[in-house]
Amino acid sequence: MYTVWNTEIYCRVNDIYTYYSFFNKLVNEYDYNAKDLWLYLDRIKTFEAVEDMSFLIRELCDYANMMNQLSSKYDKYPRHFLTTHKIACRNYNRMKKEFSEELFKKRINKQYECSFGDYIFIYPDSTQDIKDEATMQNNCVASYIDKVIDGECHILFLRKRNKPDESLVTIEVRNNHIVQARRRFNDDVTAEDQKTIDAFNKKFANKEDKAA
Template identity: 30%
Template structure:
């Protein structure tokens, strides 16, 4: 039988509620103070407790219920349920006694205690029912620098959602991380605490920052402005010169053709204020246009290995020129397909004294038909060109060039017949289509 892990054992273990938990909830949380306004009302609150289990730190999180009526919020009515257990040394944790849907979490206070191992967003945060200084003294880690980390974090919160704040962690996680790698203290003292959750990418056995972060010394002054993702890019792209290059590369990363044809440092300089690029080629205004230009050039077979073609002097002008060539090429290709379609289906031309039906001749005809009759037949151009469907026009003999009724046929069957505003055709057209379909052996539901 396989040996159970500590988390498996902990999940089944029935632990007593911490002494004084109910009193703490009643006096130290929002249990009595929270607004009853539905817009501000919180159904549940949470309390964190740190204990020791088998010589390791154990974080336990308890949920309590906030009643919607003030008179129910008495000491006697407090409902408590444990929802999280997190053990030092484990990335995953235990969560249970709750579910979640679009309206939020639901805590099951009266159900039997159960836990499952998770790695997702089931982690709960709440009021701290522990003294940080006492825990630090008990663990004999006076130099862990948590106070300094907290000071940095408080400052960064005021600056609203900076890189440091995004990578912040709570006291329990910080202490567990410090016990695993005490040298995170050096990162905190250097105000590089936003990297402490990514120490697996660093070499903390080194002394100099350039060796710790495995980058050229020129990047050290910028470490406060970048995050771990930026750091990994800098390591990979050793030719990057500064933060402007880094930002450009991050922007280029969203554009396939720029990534495919970019050159260092010419591509960066092409979009820079100080390089060879003009103001009209600035990065943030024209990067998508440049990506389209490269796509057009490749499709037209232009040699992009020549700098003259890769970095046009007037990007907007060249982009518009190539776009016209592409559209002309597409139009010619489309017209060939429609000409072939008409030649194949002209045998279906049929008329009587009142109506005539014929296949569509061009994409332009579909556009006109769609505009005059206010329906979406213009979107069928590709399907017609690819031979996936047939579009035919019913016109009055007395006004043969005026759109009247549109017909779609697929697999020898009339799929739809649309008059103006997607309306039904007149009865005379229905009878006409019966005769036409009978003659051409096409299935008709009329």
């Protein structure tokens, strides 16, 4: 009993040490707000049914470490953390890849930048812009950078005119036609989004891709 009791105490003390060690790392190294972080961990523990708080904070620290290396624009407090962390792990190696900015810039086609009502289409200026989009949208658009460089497609960002820096819909264009459009977590677009997409396709129908 003495040995078992000591083992249980050791494990509990170790868990507490682990928790505060990673908590402090998130605050001091990744600029998390201590109060917001505490409330976030408590909410995720409750709504995602995580019983081991030490496990949860280690996973969050791992997520912050990966995302911080790829883009400063990541969501520090994702609503669905466990799903977001899985997506981040899947995309991490893809997004670490270095690409030729010179080749990418040759593919940039600013003719696609246009606006319809409250929406604007933005062409990324660099491969990092696409990595930022992947991070903010929690999707795999970074894996399309090679396709852009190879001339297979274009990637555009559909955003609200009054919020041009806020990710909304990630767009894939082939042969002057939008073939794929997804919101965050690859959710479907709204009816309003679709009207704008249809207007884009109508505008560029039968036009030649000048960057092809």
